[in-house]
Amino acid sequence: MLGYISSTRKKSCYACVKSKRRCDLGYPYCKRCFVKGLDCKYPNATATPREPSSKESGVVPGDVVLRQTTPDFTFSGPTETTFIDASADIDAFLFASSESSSSPEDIPPELYFQADWSVEIIPPPSPPPSTWTPKIVIPAYLNRDQTSYVIANLLGFVPSMAYSGSTIFLHKNLYASHEPREYQDCVALSALYLTKAVRNRGILANAIGSKISGLVSKSATWSLTQHLAAVQALIVYQAIRLFDPDLDLQAAAEKDNDLLELWSAHLWKRSFNESQSFGTPFESYVFRESLRRTIMMSVFTRCIWSVLTKGGLADQVPVLARLPFTEDLKAWKCGPEDWSARDSGSGEDDDGLVNYGEWSVQWKATRELGELDAFGKLLMGACWGKDDPRLLIDSVD
Incomplete structure (x- = not known):
């Protein structure tokens, strides 16, 4: 993954809040949304993780802290529901x-x-x-x-x-x-x-x-x-x-x-x-x-x-x-x-x-x-x- 939501703005993504699950605050999507293929959005991020404009421009929201440059390919283990919609x-x-x-x-x-x-x-x-x-x-x-x-x-x-x-x-x-x-x-x-x-x-x-x-x-x-x-x-x-x-x-x-x-x-x-x-x-x-x-x-x-x-x-x-x-x-x-x-x-x-x-x-x-x-x-x-x-x-x- 590219980053995580900074500690000053810690709030779980909407999908994790709705499911009452722990969110690891990963950006552009947390690990749970990443595995399940869910639309991952944060209430305090200045841009939504899946907006085409942010992808095309490479701009990272100010509430995000970069943590590595390549995707996280570590499999998180069994999922509760399908990875696909x-x-x-x-x-x-x-x-x-x-x-x-x-x-x-x-x-x-x-x-x-x-x-x-x-x-x-x-x-x-x-x-x-x-x-x-x-x-x-x-x-x-x-x-x-x-x-x-x-x-x-x-x-x-x-x-x-x-x-x-x-x-x-x-x-x-x-x-x-x-x-x-x-x-x-x-x-x-x-x-x-x-x-x-x-x-x-x-x-x-x-x-x-x-x-x-x-x-x-x-x-x-x-x-x-x-x-x-x-x-x-x-x-x-x-x-x-x-x-x-x-x-x-x-x-x-x-x-x-x-x-x-x-x-x-x-x-x-x-x-x-x-x-x-x-x-x-x-x-x-x-x-x-x-x-x-x-x-x-x-x-x-x-x-x-x-x-x-x-x-x-x-x-x-x-x-x-x-x-x-x-x-x-x-x-x-x-x-x-x-x-x-x-x-x-x-x-x-x-x-x-x-x-x-x-x-x-x-x-x-x-x-x-x-x-x-x-x-x-x-x-x-x-x-x-x-x-x-x-x-x-x-x-x-």
């Missing part, structure tokens, strides 16, 4: 900490952890049968084969970035017109990783640490596209450091899982709150689906680290189950020339979306392996690989 219809689980999502007492009553390898989402008892939500079974624990399979796929992001500049969560046409610096750095470091040897491990470790520090220092000025590229880059950096023990970077990487979590949450919020214009429906799909899959892989990365460190517990399952993506996996392979030939329904941005939990149940009913691309096999391998070993073979691309 309720009207945006965003999943509140995305903005809960890893600890809270793995604790039974913090999970809503409609989520029930089974004793075996799954979580069952059962309908609440109060609504009539016609309004009950469908039963969804998804994994809560991964066995050794599933874990090895998912880690291999996460590490597969690195050669994919080095050789093609794309991954299962970064479309090949995403940065066709402009390549953000964050993206270029990630491609370069991915190529360096492929030359990994004893002599250059220190160089690789320092380079990744330097790039992450650079991301932090520039994060306050990111455009939405730069923000997306930064989260994508951090996913790749985390995959390298968390899942390659030869580098001995796991301790440093574990600390940055909170950073990845928070940046992903902010990216998700921005994608709903900031309007974007695209030249064609194809460009809109490429950006929005890349963003949706990026959020998915961000959660996946942290979830698999939980599996390794918490006895197989996939502690982000409630998040993953509700994250959406485009149900038509073949759309991802389309280029601009054949996009218009698709039978894509209404053509709206959100047309044909499905969440992970629902899709996994639908797939189990058909078990058509041929319809899955690398992205689909990763999702299904993590979900049903214990029951169907075919899912755990040759999906890294």
Whole structure:
């Protein structure tokens, strides 16, 4: 954050007063409003924290004392309500900490952890049968084969970035017109990783640490596209450091899982709150689906680290189950020339979306392996690989 309200004018922001909560007097928003995405305003500040004029001019109200120049990326822990405005219809689980999502007492009553390898989402008892939500079974624990399979796929992001500049969560046409610096750095470091040897491990470790520090220092000025590229880059950096023990970077990487979590949450919020214009429906799909899959892989990365460190517990399952993506996996392979030939329904941005939990149940009913691309096999391998070993073979691309 940029500052705090000075001691001579100490008064909580309106949102904290209304909720009868302690306010840390942070500016341009206190930590509670920052986490919850609330409009943070102070009664005695000479300018409101979110006035465009103060942002554009860089003028800081006289009642504010500066305390640092970069945003505060320390995650504050579990929230009481959704990080996003309720009207945006965003999943509140995305903005809960890893600890809270793995604790039974913090999970809503409609989520029930089974004793075996799954979580069952059962309908609440109060609504009539016609309004009950469908039963969804998804994994809560991964066995050794599933874990090895998912880690291999996460590490597969690195050669994919080095050789093609794309991954299962970064479309090949995403940065066709402009390549953000964050993206270029990630491609370069991915190529360096492929030359990994004893002599250059220190160089690789320092380079990744330097790039992450650079991301932090520039994060306050990111455009939405730069923000997306930064989260994508951090996913790749985390995959390298968390899942390659030869580098001995796991301790440093574990600390940055909170950073990845928070940046992903902010990216998700921005994608709903900031309007974007695209030249064609194809460009809109490429950006929005890349963003949706990026959020998915961000959660996946942290979830698999939980599996390794918490006895197989996939502690982000409630998040993953509700994250959406485009149900038509073949759309991802389309280029601009054949996009218009698709039978894509209404053509709206959100047309044909499905969440992970629902899709996994639908797939189990058909078990058509041929319809899955690398992205689909990763999702299904993590979900049903214990029951169907075919899912755990040759999906890294």
